[in-house]
C-alpha cells in the first residue's frame with residue numbers, strides 16, 4: 001500500500017485535496033516524509049473518517065488542508081475555489097468556512113480568558129456583528145452544545161471538566177457557522193464515558209449546522225461509528241478508501257486488515273488472525289516501493305520496487321485500494337471487524 005493516485009476522487013466535492021506533500025526537518029538533520037502525495041475529497045454533508053497508526057500523517061493532513069502551514073505541494077479546493085494559492089487576506093476569509101476541533105480541549109483554550117470571551121473571539125477577529133449580536137450568537141451556540149452561558153460564561157477553562165472544555169472548543173468552532181469541521185482526535189483525551197457524549201454532540205451539531213466533516217482518529221471503533229466514508233493512512237500515504245461498512249467488513253488492504261485484526265475483542269475465536277508484523281519503519285527512511293512491504297505477509301518482489309496506484313476494487317461502487325496483492329472479498333475471508 002501506501003500508494004498514490006486520485007482515481008478515488010469524485011466530481012462535485014465540497015472539499016477536494018490533491019497531491020498534498022509535506023516534509024519536516026528532523027532534529028538529526030534528516031527529512032520526515034509526513035505526507036506524500038495524498039488526495040481526498042468530501043462531498044457536502046458527508047463525514048470522512050481518517051484512520052491510521054500514530055505518525056501516519058493524520059494531523060499533518062488536517063493542518064495542510066487548513067494551510068497551517070501551507071503544504072510544500074498540492075492544492076485544496078473548497079467549492080471549486082483553490083485555497084493554497086490564495087492571498088493571505090483571501091485565505092483568512094476562506095478559513096472561516098473551515099474550522100477545527102483539536103485533541104486536547106484544555107490546552108487549545110486560553111487559560112486566562114473567560115469562556116464567553118473565548119467563544120466570542122472568532123467573531124471579533126472576523127469583524128462579525130455588534131457586541132449585542134455577538135453575545136446572542138455566543139449564548140445560542142453554547143446552548144446548542146449543552147452549555148448555559150449564565151452558568152459557565154464567566155468561568156476559566158481550568159474550572160471546567162474535559163468534556164465541558166471540548167464542548168466549549170466545539171462552540172468556538174461553530175460561532176462562525178463554518179461549512180466544514182475538521183476534528184483531529186476530538187475524543188482521544190476524554191474518558192470513555194464522556195467520549196460517547198461528545199461523539200453524539202458532534203453528530204447533533206452536524207445536523208443542526210448542516211456541516212460536512214473530516215474526522216480523524218487512531219481509534220477504529222470511533223471512526224466507524226461516525227463516518228460515511230473512511231480513508232486509511234500509513235506512513236504519509238493512503239492505502240484504502242471507501243464506504244465505511246465496505247472497508248470495515250471487506251478490507252482489501254493487508255494494512256487495513258492488520259489494523260482491524262488488532263481491535264480488542266472479547267471473543268477469543270475472533271482474535272488476531274493477522275498479528276502485526278514488525279515495527280513501523282522510520283519516517284526518516286521509508287521503504288521504497290510500497291511503504292508497507294516490510295510488514296506485509298503478501299509482499300512480493302514488485303512491492304519492494306514499485307509503488308502501487310490507488311485503484312477501484314472490481315465489483316464495488318466506492319472502494320479503492322493501493323496494493324499489488326489486495327485481499328480477496330469478505331466472502332472468502334470472513335468478517336474482520338469484531
Ligand code: ADP
Nearest residue numbers: 024025032034053054055056057058059060283
Ligand atoms: P499522526 O497525526 O498520524 O500521529 P503526524 O501528522 O502528527 O501523525 O506526524 C506525521 C510524521 O511527521 C510523524 O513521523 C511525526 O513525528 C512527524 N512530525 C509531525 N510534526 C512534526 C514537526 N513539527 N517536526 C518534525 N516532525 C514532525
Ligand code: MG
Nearest residue numbers: 058059060185
Ligand atoms: Mg495526530
